[in-house]
Amino acid sequence: MSNSIKKIVWFCISLLGAFAFSLIALEREESINALWFITAAVCIYMVSYRFYSAWIASKVFVLDEFRQTPAVRLNNGRDFLPTNKWVVFATHFAAIAGPGPLIGPTLAAQFGYLPGTIWILVGAVVGGAVQDMTVLFFSVRRNGKSLGQMAKEELGVLAGIASLIGTFMIMIILIAVLGLIVVNAMKHSPWATSTVAATIPIAMIVGFYMRFIRPGRILEATLLGVFLLLMAVYAGSIIDQSETMRVYFDHSGLFLAWAIIIYGFSAAVLPIWMLLAPRDYLSTFVKLGTVIFLAIAIAILQPEIKMPAITQFVDGSGPIFGGGIFPFVFITIACGAISGFHALISSGTTPKLIDNEKHIPMIGYGGMLLESFVAIMAMVAACVLEPGVFFAINSPAGIVGSEAHEVITKINSWGFAVTVEQMNQLADDVGEKTLFARTGGAPSLAVGMATIFANAFGKHLLAMWYHFAIMFEAVFILTTLDAGTRVGRFMLQDILSNFHPKLGQTSWLPSTIVTSGIVVSCWGYFLYIGVIDPNGGVNILWPLFGIANQMLAAIALSVGTAILIKSGKIRFAWITAIPLAWLLIVTSSASYQKVFSEDVRIGFLSAARAMTEKINLGNLPTKDLNVTEKLIFNLKLDAGITIFLVIILWVVIFDVFRIAIQSRTQRGKKVTNV
């Protein structure tokens, strides 16, 4: 293609993207077709990938295709292994894309579709994708070193410890909140519970098949597993209709939380091949298949967006979580826009597989754009629901009441039309007893996805699609829970080996049991508190997870900024410094509000004070006293954790300033290599 034709094509793509984006941003009178979201996203991703990532690659990093990567230089046939770029892309994407980009946008839809959509697009293009690509590049140039090692070397020991603590904390909070989402999806739903429970023996069958019957035959074993998963969804409907069988799967949130805790411990101590690895193969295939299927369904159906662009809850009075549009939309949507957790993947497995430096933009920048696209689809799936239905599903009983007419009156008073009959009919259509107060985002996302699938491929199968979507979410949430618990165990064993070397041996059973028990107790505690919280727990846990994740992203961007400054490229340091500054503002202000806000739905301390006052006034029934005391302790603990995270963040930031000042005083001297 000649240069001028290329220019015209790129001009047209830019124009189409700008038009689609302005339509989403400015249209208020009529509803918008979801296809405009897809168009805007795809055009923006194409332009940013073609120009911004290419500019960073050639001008800032000066990628050298003739320079040997660690995968080539240190090839040992195991972790260092030059690998086909599409395989690395698929491995990297499968690793970074968990449930976060699906849940975050669903929760943030309480502000309307616009704030979340803008943040997903702008955050990914300017922040998340740059972070992933930068960390990947610097790790490749440093023999595949981890984020913690780079932080220690480039910023100092404190930053290294900060990233280690940050990683551990984020893991604990992430597992707790994911566990809570699964519990809320299964609560008093025999169909969902039986389907999710069936995934455990199915994973074990696949594990045995790959280990003993046909070792290493991943594709055929996974196909067998996917077939059994689909059968499990169908079998769930039979269990749900059987009065004798459904009682075995109809459980309260607390029972299910204990079941998840016991499961998490078992998964962490069982051999990898038995449960964790086969579940991961299944979840990767189901995840990729469903996301592609959803994109096709949206393209065929072209659904109308029903959620308003902006709701009245931008003022912080939202039912799903307390807090205004600033800073909470940026905390709620982490993984679809920018996620510190990705930096651990970009500096872990991926850099050791890269065959050629010129693949870095595609894998680092492109991988994040694809994850952002998943987040856009989740936003679409949430916003095609009637807003009244969306809020009826996602609002906790502690905010809207527990009786159906109470909930409906409250939601109608916000200006969103919905009726008890409509909700009962919907619950009946999806094969559930009720859809009221199914907090956590997973059920409403499943209803949204099921509606899209059913309208595109067969309306009579709505219940089947709903439970397929619940199974799809649960399968990879539980994979993250298994994998996170195991990694948490390894990290703890590594720390404990400093005190007793034998505790560091990952194959020593007593150490495995003790450390797994500690990790499971940590996240199990937060899960338990989330379940007994009348406000649904997500209100507390998701922002805490968002703050921890963004803090880790800020550490990753600090490392990137420091290396750019130290290598004499201060004039380009803005590529990481701008998103870093934004995250610093967002994380600090969100933390301040979460700890000190006088609004009891936002501030941990004011909520604890309000509960203490209730106890002192004797306003609580005796049965609630014990729970309230636990909630007060937890709120104070959450405040402490938040303050701790912010202190860690600012310690790292001061290190970056120190390096910047040092660099100015030593101008002209090149301190480090890129």
Added chain:
Amino acid sequence: MFSFFKAWNLIRTISGDNEYDIYLENYLSCKKHKNKALITRRQFFKNKLDEKWSKINRCC
């Protein structure tokens, strides 16, 4: 032109289904492996899983 064979190979490569075949091919063709014993498909798969799950490889 689209080739089913190539597409099938790509799916096998992306999923890791043909990792042992690649190892075997490398082992038989590369002299530097001659002093190491050939490992079975079962052992190869076990080593692969142990290596894969000893670090953070799943995200949020």
